[in-house]
Structures are given as C-alpha cells and as structure tokens.
Amino acid sequence: xxxxxxxxxxxxxxxxxxxxxxxxxxxxxxxxxxxxxxxxxxxxxxxxxxxxxxxxxxxxxxxxxxxxxxxxxxxxxxxxxxxxxxxxxxxxxxxxxxxxxxxxxxxxxxxxxxxxxxxxxxxxxxxxxxxxxxxxxxxxxxxxxxxxxxxxxxxxxxxxxxxxxxxxxxxxxxxxxxxxxxxxxxxxxxxxxxxxxxxxxxxxxxxxxxxxxxxxxxxxxxxxxxxxxxxxxxxxxxxxxxxxxxxxxxxxxxxxxxxxxxxxxxxxxxxxxxxxxxxxxxxxxxxxxxxxxxxxxxxxxxxxxxxxxxxxxxxxxxxxxxxxxxxxxxxxxxxxxxxxxxxxxxxxxx
Numbered sequence: 001x002x003x004x005x006x007x008x009x010x011x012x013x014x015x016x017x018x019x020x021x022x023x024x025x026x027x028x029x030x031x032x033x034x035x036x037x038x039x040x041x042x043x044x045x046x047x048x049x050x051x052x053x054x055x056x057x058x059x060x061x062x063x064x065x066x067x068x069x070x071x072x073x074x075x076x077x078x079x080x081x082x083x084x085x086x087x088x089x090x091x092x093x094x095x096x097x098x099x100x101x102x103x104x105x106x107x108x109x110x111x112x113x114x115x116x117x118x119x120x121x122x123x124x125x126x127x128x129x130x131x132x133x134x135x136x137x138x139x140x141x142x143x144x145x146x147x148x149x150x151x152x153x154x155x156x157x158x159x160x161x162x163x164x165x166x167x168x169x170x171x172x173x174x175x176x177x178x179x180x181x182x183x184x185x186x187x188x189x190x191x192x193x194x195x196x197x198x199x200x201x202x203x204x205x206x207x208x209x210x211x212x213x214x215x216x217x218x219x220x221x222x223x224x225x226x227x228x229x230x231x232x233x234x235x236x237x238x239x240x241x242x243x244x245x246x247x248x249x250x251x252x253x254x255x256x257x258x259x260x261x262x263x264x265x266x267x268x269x270x271x272x273x274x275x276x277x278x279x280x281x282x283x284x285x286x287x288x289x290x291x292x293x294x295x296x297x298x299x300x301x302x303x304x305x306x307x308x309x310x311x312x313x314x315x316x317x318x319x320x321x322x323x324x325x326x327x328x329x330x331x332x333x334x335x336x337x338x339x340x341x342x343x344x345x346x347x348x349x350x
Contacts, residue, residue: 005147009036009086012104013043016066016092018187019247020266021136022049023158023273025091026056027293028140030155033058035148042085044100052247055159066096077103089143093121101125110146112139115320133320137293154293156273160252168252175212176237178346180205181257181276183216183267184230185223191264193281193330195226200335201261201342202233208339209346214257216250216267217242259298259345261338263330264290277345279338283329289320298345302332 011032015025022045029041042060045053050063067073085106090098093112101109101124111117111125116139122128129142137154144152172179184198205211215231215238217223227242245253247270254260254267255274262268263281271278272292280291280299283306287299303324307315310326 005036006086008038008040010040010042010084011036011087011089011147012085012106013041013089014092014097014100014104016044016046016049016097018266019048019052020269021092022053023156023266023269024137024293025140026053026158026273027137027154027156028091028144028152029056029059030157031141031152032144032147034155035144035150035152048247052251053159055161057157057159067100068096073099076100080104087147088125089147090121090125091140091143093118095119098124108147110143131320135288135293136290158248158251158270158273160248160255160274164246164248164252165255167249168256171239171241172212172214172253172256175214175239176210177212178209178258178349179212179214179256180209180342180346181214181216181254181260181262181267181271182230183260183262183265185217185220185226186263186265187218188284190325190327191284191330193263193333195229197333197335197338198230198261199233201338202230202238204335204339205342206234206237208343211237211346213238214253215240215242216245216253219243258349259342261342268292277349279341279345281330281333281338283332284324286315298341300333300337300341302329305332 015022044062047063050061080103088104088106088109090101090111098121109125110127111121113128113131115131129146141152186192202213215227217227224243227240231238231240251270251274254271254276257276259277260271261279268278268280272295277298278292280287283302286303287296287301291299304315306324306329307313310324
C-alpha cells in the first residue's frame, strides 16, 4: 500500500448487479472487515441485492436502482452532495455505473485492470488491481489486497435471520433425507442443461439414494413451467419452491440441502456461501472462473471440449473471459456424469 489510510477509513463499495455477483463481492467484504475492522463501509447496491444483504454486519447500504436516465444521474449526484470517502472500490465496470464514480469523492479510487475495466472504467479511477486469470471471487479479493497490501481469504457471513432459517426448516421437514436441491434454470438460456436430463437425474436419484428433492428458481413464466414439469417426476418426494422464495429464503433452503445441482447461476454462489456442496454444470464458461469458489470438486465441466468443438480453438489459448455461445455446449454434459458426481457429493457429505 503506497498511501497510508486513516485509522478508521471510510470505504465506498460499488456493486449493483446480479445476485451471484453480489454474493461473490460479499466474500471480499468479509475479507475487508477482517483486514480493516475499524473501517466504515458504505455499499452502493440495488434493491434486489439489498434484499439478500440487509443486516450484513459492519456495512451501511445506500440502496438505489441503476441509473437509466439523465434525471437518475442528477438524483444520484444530489444524493451524494458533499459526502466524502477515503477510498472507493469500483467493483463494477460498465458505462452506466462508470458515470457514477465522479460523484464519489475520494482521493483513492481502485478499479479493475485494463483487461477487465470495461467501457473506459480506468478513466474514472487512479489505481487498479492486477490482472490474473483466476476465479471471479479472486478478482474481488484483489481489491482488498490492492488496498491493504496483504493476502486475503474469502469470508462469507450471509445475514440470515432465525425467521428465514425457520421458514426453510418448516417447509423441508417432511421431505426424505438426504435432501437434494435442484435449481435448473440460469438467467441465460445458453447455460441451461436439458430438461429431460434433469428429469432423468431426479428419477435416478430417488431410485438410488431414496432422497427428497427441493426445486428452486425464479419468477419468470418459462422458469416456473420447467420447474413444474420437473416436480412431476417424483411428486411424492418433491417440493417445488420455484418463484416462492426471497433471496434470503433461498439461501436458507440451500443451507438445509445436502447438495445442490445447478448450472452457472446465482444459486451456485449462494450454496457456496452457506457451505453446501454443488454439482455444478458447466460448458459455456469454465467452472474455474465462475463455479463454486474453491469447491469445484463435484462440478461437471465440459468447457474445454465445447471450446474445441464449437469454437475450433485450444481452450488454453483463449482470452480469460471467452464464452462458448452455442446451443449445443450444455448438451455435452451426460446424465451419468452428473449421477457420478452426485454420488460422490452425497457420499462425502455422509
């Protein structure tokens, strides 16, 4: 660290976007609080993110929607007024968010490296993290390392209350054990596995493990339809909670499960944060980049094969963030691979 910090620095964190991203940022906030326990932390984020993060110890939240118009930017600049910070950790890089950074007055603004500082973020920051081809959580931890000059470890303490935990226990109590959580749908259709293969996994899991199934998901009509279809495979052993949980309730449900099966989606990171093993399904992006942080043991990862088949490239030579945008990528994952990893995860759990 080149510039001494005050003994109790006021640090602004900026991260608005998707639920999975803010779960990963939360791991870095835990590390930051460990390294700088006297710091005052203000996190600028969205209402959806706040519905999960509310109550996070040692953090003040400034909750607002992402700006969409000039009047939104004016309102944000007025909101900040003459407020001052010692440090801004610019943990989001796109033009809509980049234009907020001038409103955050601080002598030190740390942004992404040039590889990841999208849409000219580097113009709005005076320091940057160092690029490494590693997991997204590591990129957020790099902000803490750049600020403190010390190595950091991810630390999750999601603020789940007794009410959320009791809600989950009450709904899951009648399901057989072990309990398998299935979150079948990602926010991007290309990341989704084939619905008939999920159905086959449910059928085989009930047959071989005598288990219960809880299905989780969002509120979109197509997502609800997929979950309802899967809930009918073994209805006596299945609870369908798709579209029926808040973010905190979802985290509480995943904390009760013995294992989660899911594609590349926020539920993976929620499960990691509550220490539930994940059978992650990856082909569009590699698990080493977006999978459950430091817990990819049970993932089925066909990214390298997808890159060779659909991009015609050696995956070792691809830029760090290359995605395989092809409808056939996830179809490379076979049912027997998922069942093998599921058996391993349940065996290790017991």
